[in-house]
Amino acid sequence: MELILAIVIAVLTGTGIYLMLRARTFPVVLGLTLFTYAVNLFLFAMGRLHYNAPPVINMSDTHTDPLPQALVLTAIVIGFAMTAFVVVLALRARADLGNDHVDGIDIAEPEPAETQAQEEANS
Template sequence: MELLVAIAIGTLTSSGVYLMLRQRSFPVILGLSLLSYAVNLFIFAAGRLAPDLPPIISKTALGYTDPLPQALVLTAIVISFGMTAVLVIMAIGAYLTSGADDVALTQAPTDEGKA
């Protein structure tokens, strides 16, 4: 099971980095989303989840599950959803302003205005 989770984290990370290096805005946003999913899965797997144990300490249970990884992942999901929405709105605004979907759309300074 650990190998499957490690392969999933590695695949999501490599796909996210590859998409973030693209020149278009939609693949960059998709790459950031995949990278955030990889980090969420990594945090969740690093929490050493114990099946069939309560997240609250009780006298009848043999142990408990640490609730901190679940709380961190839930918070990260909400933050990544909000940041994805902000990035989509910024990408739409940049497309409507410049008329292109290129991330690195810059103009080199010209010497025509200097005389």
């Protein structure tokens, strides 16, 4: 179980970081989301893994630490809000800059005249 969780976190982190380093806003947002998942799982795992153990004392023989669960809930809520914000911001940047490159410069467009025409069309 520990091994599976560790692998999942590692894969999520790896994919997340790879996607965050991409040049377009959409993969970056996806990467951020995956990275947030990985981080939330990591925080959750910091309370150690227990089977069939409620986070309440005296419910059964064993109990698990409730605090990481509370912390991870907070982190999920915050992460969700931030993702929503970054999606809106990426859309706005797409509208303002005319492309979805993170630096606002679209290298894929070779013709400057074409770019200008497109910018005019956008504005």
